[in-house]
Amino acid sequence: MIEYFKKHPDKVTEPLLQHIELVLITLVISVAAASLLTIIAMRSERVSRFMNNVLAVVYSVPSLALFALLIPITGLGRISAIIVLTLYNQYLLLRNFTTGLKEADPAACEAAKGIGMTDMQILYKIRVPLARKAIFAGIRLAVVSTIGIGTIAAAINAGGLGDLLLEGLRTIHTAKILWGSILSAGLAVVINGLLKLVEKRMRGLYESSCFIRAGRPGQADIYRRTDPRSQAGMVSCADHGTRDQSL
Amino acid sequence: MLTSIAEYISTHTMQLLGQIATHTGISLFALLVAAVIGIPCGYLASRSEKAEIIVSAPFEMLRVVPSLAFLILLIPVMGTGLAPTIVALTVLAVPPILLNTIVGFRSVPVFMIESAAGIGMTDKEILRKVRIPSAMPMILAGVRTALVEVFASTTLAAKIGAGGLGEIIFTGLGLNRTDLLVLGGVLTAVLSLAAGGVFDAISRRIMRYKYV
Structure with a gap:
């Protein structure tokens, strides 16, 4: 296994970098989209429940099936992969975001209203800081699932660590299979840990300030x-x- | 495209039905094994902190390994076919069931157990009449999550030769045939949604007492 890495370092690092890129692009797009959806969902209970139901249905469609269904529309490659991964993330993110924001201490929200904040101000200045934990939990969940499903995206030519796995499977090349699995699992662990660290840092900053x-x-x-x-x-x-x- | 899909369905009806049956069979069997492992382990783990760490830590770690990676990883060990698929899917399905069972049993309100003991129930009765019913919603939610994951991952099992609906999708990818892709995609999506729907109906039935 180490020999394989020594012989072809680029064949291991390139898929890894591709995978990280795929995950990061997906993460940025999905957090942005989920924030938008959350703002809409926070306006009415009914809309929120409707969106949650629709996304739950999408989430329970197998990833390979969604990839297959998108191929006639967006073709093979990364764009289809990013669309599917973003769709899946919306369910995880929206659910965590909305429950976190809704469970923010009502007393704090009332007080904020009392000092004359608008609904938007309450959302940004009170609810978001109070829901940090749920928001970060959602993001971590989404990242781990993106890394996992991202390996399947190799089946539609989106590159990444799934390439290593599928090539290894095709040629029964154990070193490739091992590298693919270890790196994808390791990536999930490392990014999860990094996000936890960021969360802790932010919390430390916030709490020390107040x-x-x-x-x-x-x-x-x-x-x-x-x-x-x-x-x-x-x-x-x-x-x-x-x-x-x-x- | 619709005509070619219809043609494929009419010429390959038996094969399609077989694939649907295999897909459902593999998924349900793996789910059953996972429930048989996960629920008792979860109950035991909920009784002590130490047991929880011992039981849940390895499954938490396994959860991070992508399902495709796990399926392929087993090939050098167990070869291809049905056996490694069932093992991989079971390992995938255990964590949500296990963790939810632990949380479910942990979050039974203490006052309920105390009042049950107060009216003279034995430990066994408390378990059967108070703890299990109150933990049930969480356990079923865990099984539901596992169900969705297993049905999705079974499509990947076609890659290691276990059959199922993933075969249609991989064939479509290999031959660049859009009709097969759409057919496979729609069938797996519908099957997975239907399985979820059936499970919801069953769990509503189990939880009838909640709505009385």
């Missing part, structure tokens, strides 16, 4: 000045600070 370090005036001040986030966050900072002093 809640946890509010007791330490110097640091909180720095964050308060540099962090352009919600007015509500700053209010709770101030609140925390005075309470600490009184104690």
Whole structure:
């Protein structure tokens, strides 16, 4: 296996890079599309339920079947793959986004309304920060599933690690099969871990700016000045600070 | 294209029916094995933290391996055909069932168990009359997820010689015949949706007590 890599390093790295590219393009498009759909879904319960049902039906169609159905329309290759992967992701993302946003603490939303925020402001400044966890969980789920289904996309000539797997299968080349599986599984693990790290970082930044370090005036001040986030966050900072002093 | 699809259906009726039967059979068998493994393991794992880690960690890891990779990985070990397919599909189907069973049993409200004990139920009765019914929705949701995944992955099983509807799609890809692609795609999609629908009907039946 190592010998194969030494002999043909490009045959292993190229599919890997293609795969990463495919996943990243899909991720960007699907997060953008899902955000749009979420904004629409947040407006009415009925629309949200309808979209969820439609996407659930799409999600339960086997990927190979969807690829096959798209070939007469968009042909072989990456475009079909990206369309299918994005469609699948919409279900995972939309479900996580909407449940996360809807379960945001009603008290915080009421308070935001009370200080005169518009619905959009409440969405961006209150609900989104509160739903971070669900949003990131959705994105991680989507990425892992994209990496998995992305290997199947090799069957319609979209390249990626699936190429290694299918070629290995055709020629019963164990090294290729192993490289394909290990890299695709490894990629999923690594990207999942990276996203977790990003999530932690963001949470750390956010919390230090509003809640946890509010007791330490110097640091909180720095964050308060540099962090352009919600007015509500700053209010709770101030609140925390005075309470600490009184104690 | 429609005429060529109709022609294909009329000349290959028996073959198509056979493929549908194989597809359904493989999927349901794998799902059954997965449920037989996943639900008892999930119940045991829900009783202690340590058991949960031991049981769920390997399946969590396996979950990350793409289904195509897993199917192909088994070939050097088990060869081609039915056996590796069933093994791969079972391994794919266990995690959602297992994890949902654990969550289901864990999230039974404590007050319910306590009041059941308070009115004099034995441990066995509590399990049968309180814990299993309250964990059932989560377990069934897990089986539903597994069902969709297994039906989808069975199409890939054609690649390792197990038959099923994936054969039509791979033949269509190989011969560049759009009619076969559309036929295979529509059939697998309909079969998967129908299986989901039937399962929903069954689970509504099992959960009748919820709506009384």
